[in-house]
Every structure is written in C-alpha cells, then in structure tokens.
Amino acid sequence: MKTKMGENIAAKNQLSHHQVFDVSVDVHPQGGSKCFDDDGRLKRTGTVWTASAHIITAVIGSGVLSLAWAIGQLGWVAGPAVMFLFSFVTYYTSTLLSACYRSGDRHTGKRNYTYMDAVRSNLGGAKVKICGLVQYLNLFGVAIGYTIASSISMMAIKRSNCFHSSQGNDPCQINSNPYMIAFGVVEILFSQIPDFDQLWWLSIVAAVMSFTYSTIGLGLGVAKVAETGKFRGSLTGISIGTVTQTQKIWRSFQALGDIAFAYSYSMILIEIQDTVKSPPSESKTMKKATLLSVAVTTLFYMLCGCMGYAAFGDLAPGNLLTGFGFYNPYWLLDIANAAIVIHLVGAYQVYCQPLYAFIEKSAKERFPDSDFVNKDIIIPIPGFHHPYRLNLFRLFWRTIFVIITTVISMLLPFFNDVVGLLGALGFWPLTVYFPVEMYIVQKKIPKWSTKWLCLQILSGACLIITIAAAAGSIAGVVLDLKSYKPFATSY
Numbered sequence: 001m002k003t004k005m006g007e008n009i010a011a012k013n014q015l016s017h018h019q020v021f022d023v024s025v026d027v028h029p030q031g032g033s034k035c036f037d038d039d040g041r042l043k044r045t046g047t048v049w050t051a052s053a054h055i056i057t058a059v060i061g062s063g064v065l066s067l068a069w070a071i072g073q074l075g076w077v078a079g080p081a082v083m084f085l086f087s088f089v090t091y092y093t094s095t096l097l098s099a100c101y102r103s104g105d106r107h108t109g110k111r112n113y114t115y116m117d118a119v120r121s122n123l124g125g126a127k128v129k130i131c132g133l134v135q136y137l138n139l140f141g142v143a144i145g146y147t148i149a150s151s152i153s154m155m156a157i158k159r160s161n162c163f164h165s166s167q168g169n170d171p172c173q174i175n176s177n178p179y180m181i182a183f184g185v186v187e188i189l190f191s192q193i194p195d196f197d198q199l200w201w202l203s204i205v206a207a208v209m210s211f212t213y214s215t216i217g218l219g220l221g222v223a224k225v226a227e228t229g230k231f232r233g234s235l236t237g238i239s240i241g242t243v244t245q246t247q248k249i250w251r252s253f254q255a256l257g258d259i260a261f262a263y264s265y266s267m268i269l270i271e272i273q274d275t276v277k278s279p280p281s282e283s284k285t286m287k288k289a290t291l292l293s294v295a296v297t298t299l300f301y302m303l304c305g306c307m308g309y310a311a312f313g314d315l316a317p318g319n320l321l322t323g324f325g326f327y328n329p330y331w332l333l334d335i336a337n338a339a340i341v342i343h344l345v346g347a348y349q350v351y352c353q354p355l356y357a358f359i360e361k362s363a364k365e366r367f368p369d370s371d372f373v374n375k376d377i378i379i380p381i382p383g384f385h386h387p388y389r390l391n392l393f394r395l396f397w398r399t400i401f402v403i404i405t406t407v408i409s410m411l412l413p414f415f416n417d418v419v420g421l422l423g424a425l426g427f428w429p430l431t432v433y434f435p436v437e438m439y440i441v442q443k444k445i446p447k448w449s450t451k452w453l454c455l456q457i458l459s460g461a462c463l464i465i466t467i468a469a470a471a472g473s474i475a476g477v478v479l480d481l482k483s484y485k486p487f488a489t490s491y
Contacts, residue, residue, distance in 0.1 A: 046275035051289035057203045060210040063262030068308025070255035072316035075237030087298040097435035098286035122438040141422035147409040150344040151179035153337040156322035184406035191398040206346025209339040216336035221307030232313025253472025261423025266431040424469035432462040
C-alpha cells in the first residue's frame with residue numbers, strides 16, 4: 001500500500017519534472033501604465049489586507065485543531081515556547097523570502113513569479129530541481145491531507161447528530177468514502193478558477209471560516225475549564241505511565257512536526273506577493289502582511305492550543321473538534337465542523353494554484369502549437385462583465401489531479417501522519433534553507449561575516465528540529481500501519 005502511494009506520487013512528479021525545471025518566464029519590462037505593470041502584465045491590485053487574508057487562509061488550516069494535542073505532549077513550559085519559536089522563525093524567514101521577489105533592485109528588478117523562479121534567479125543549478133521536487137511534493141501532500149481532514153469533519157457532523165438522536169446508544173459506524181468523493185467533486189468545480197488573482201473572494205470566505213471554527217474550539221475549551229473549575233495539564237506534558245518513556249520522546253518530536261506544519265506557508269509566499277500592487281515596494285507590503293498574519297495566527301494558536309490542553313490535560317484529543325472531546329452543544333460542533341469543511345475547500349485551492357500554474361506553464365512551453373493546451377474557449381456568463389475562458393487542458397489536468405488526491409486519501413485514511421511528515425520535511429528546506437541562501441546571494445552577504453554566521457546557525461538549528469519531527473512522524477506512521485486494514489471504510 002505504502003509503495004503504491006509512493007509510486008503514485010513519484011509517477012506524478014516524473015510527469016512534471018522531466019521537462020520542466022529549466023522553464024522560466026521572462027516578460028520584458030515595458031514600463032508601468034494605467035492598465036499594466038512594469039512587466040507588461042495587468043495591473044496588480046493586492047493590498048496588505050488581501051495578502052494577509054491569503055496568508056491566514058493558508059496558515060490557519062486544520063493544523064490549529066491538533067495544537068492542544070501538541071502542547072499536551074510538550075507541557076505548559078515547552079509547548080508555548082516552541083510555538084513562539086516557530087512563529088518567530090516563520091516571520092523572520094518570510095521577510096528574507098519577500099526580499100527575493102525581485103532580483104537586483106527591490107523597486108525595479110526583474111520579478112520572480114513563483115518560489116522556484118526566485119530560487120532559479122538567485123541560486124540556479126541543481127538547487128532549483130531539489131526545490132521544485134520538495135515544494136510540489138509538499139503541495140500534493142497537503143491536498144491529500146485536506147481531503148482527509150474535511151471528510152473527518154463531515155463524518156463528525158453526521159456522528160454528533162447520530163449520537164444526539166440515539167442518546168449515545170448507537171456506535172454510529174460511518175463510511176468516509178462518500179464524503180471524500182463529495183469533497184473531490186466540489187474541488188473539481190473550484191479548480192477551474194484560472195489563477196490566484198481571481199481567488200481573493202474564496203480566500204476571504206475561507207479566512208472567516210477559519211476564525212469561526214477556531215473561535216468555537218476556543219470557546220468550548222474555555223467553557224470546559226469553567227465547568228471543571230481547574231486548569232489541567234502539567235509543566236512537562238503527558239506523564240510517563242500514561243505513555244512509555246520511548247513513546248513520550250517520539251510524541252514530543254511529532255508535536256514539533258505538528259506545530260511546524262501548522263505554520264507552513266512559505267512555499268506560496270512569492271505567489272501571494274505577485275498579487276500585490278506597487279508602490280510601495282512589494283517586499284514592504286509583504287513584510288506588513290506577514291507580521292499582521294503571523295501575529296494573528298500565533299495569538300489564535302496560543303489560545304486554541306492552551307485552552308484545549310487546559311480543558312483536557314493528558315487526554316487532549318488529536319483533533320479538538322472531531323476527537324469527541326466535546327459532545328454538546330452538538331449544533332455548535334456541527335457549525336464548527338461545517339466551517340472547517342468550507343475553509344478547507346478554499347485552502348485546497350490556495351495551495352494547489354502554484355502546482356496548477358507550474359504544470360500549465362510547462363505544457364505551454366512544451367506544446368506551443370497545440371490548441372488543446374493553448375486555446376481558450378470563451379463562454380459568456382449572464383450578469384458578469386468578463387466571459388469565462390475555458391481551457392481544455394486545464395479542465396482535463398486539474399480534474400485528473402483532484403481525482404488522484406481523492407483516491408489516495410481513500411486508500412490511506414490515516415494520511416494525517418504522512419502529511420505531518422511532509423510538513424516536517426518541508427519546513428527546513430522551504431521555510432528556512434532556501435530563503436536564507438537566496439537572501440545571502442541577493443544582499444551579497446560576505447562568507448564568515450557575523451550576519452552570515454547567524455543565518456547559518458539559524459538554518460542548522462531548524463534542520464535538527466526538522467529531522468527530529470520527521471523521525472517522530474515516521475514512528476507515528478509505523479504504529480498506524482500495525483493496526484491498519486486496507487480499504488477499511490468505517491470508523
């Protein structure tokens with residue numbers, strides 16, 4: 001089963017990576033005008049607020065719900081400290097990355113439209129291929145993780161209603177496959193939105209939804225603490241006895257992976273920056289948007305994670321709203337889980353856009369004369385100024401992509417651990433290593449200078465954390481495989 005999944009992913013990457021790594025878009029500057037930017041593209045309209053909405057949509061994902069569990073493994077001292085550490089590293093390396101959007105001068109230099117373009121301009125060579133492989137494998141994994149997370153929330157709605165109507169007498173066995181298929185069908189429809197610029201409304205809806213369910217999770221945690229009248233949990237986390245010494249170590253490492261995954265969005269930062277208008281310079285706007293969104297996210301994460309841990313102590317469930325830590329009020333849980341599903345529909349698209357764009361750009365380079373790849377069919381939509389441009393290749397490839405992610409999700413419904421692993425593996429290269437290396441090249445920082453040394457120490461420390469988190473997640477997967485029955489559909 002595991003090999004099959006590996007082959008699927010490998011085959012998919014083979015498809016995209018044979019011809020593609022040396023593709024770069026050079027649109028020659030034509031001077032800005034009222035309708036066009038300096039690179040000849042339509043005027044960008046993004047602001048601090050739209051960029052923040054995109055980032056919050058990408059960051060406050062379902063990761064927030066596992067934070068009570070993560071803090072439960074680490075305890076009251078290390079849990080919040082690790083969270084602050086990750087938020088600081090994410091903010092700092094994001095500002096380094098945003099400085100690499102333009103090569104050369106930050107106001108007039110050549111734009112890099114994607115994360116890979118930035119790596120190509122600054123580092124070049126084999127690093128571009130490594131970056132592409134890690135980035136797109138990670139996005140592919142996130143798409144699968146979101147499919148599973150949304151089906152778990154849909155099942156939680158069904159189960160909480162079933163528990164309510166049967167007064168808890170019915171075990172309420174539910175098959176997850178129909179929910180994954182339903183999610184896939186919705187994603188096929190939304191995947192036909194051509195690009196990031198036209199996704200702003202989906203991002204704002206998704207950001208509102210993420211606040212809705214995070215707030216409900218927080219509120220239920222506060223209510224539980226008020227009801228029991230005490231803060232549960234300990235300074236050092238889950239006690240030996242509840243788990244063995246070895247389990248404690250692996251679970252603490254896995255908690256690092258969960259927190260790293262909860263903060264990962266650097267792989268789409270450049271794409272978000274490419275929607276921002278200038279002046280002021282894009283990197284300036286992006287720094288403000290990053291500070292705002294990381295601050296909001298951290299505040300939320302601290303509240304949700306800490307209140308969840310305070311409510312349940314050692315027994316904090318892996319997912320606050322679906323682990324049935326709470327049963328009542330059941331209608332509030334239904335609203336929260338519905339909000340998770342709506343949010344994940346939006347977040348799936350925000351994450352997949354760079355992957356879609358990459359394959360489509362490569363296909364256009366490879367088959368410049370093909371009508372199937374290049375021709376848009378104009379479909380007028382009543383009530384809209386602009387007609388919809390249907391591209392057959394886009395329709396075909398994006399549909400196939402969603403079907404593959406849905407099928408893998410159905411085969412491996414415990415993929416959350418694997419996504420935790422992907423989050424851990426993606427954290428160091430994408431959030432730390434490449435931004436640091438590109439910044440050093442861009443700002444011409446001399447080797448062995450104080451700044452160079454500090455950046456390398458930061459990168460080395462994050463590599464160690466990533467290796468530990470990956471080891472913890474692998475241990476989690478191995479445990480899951482022991483009790484896993486292929487094609488088991490009921491929970």
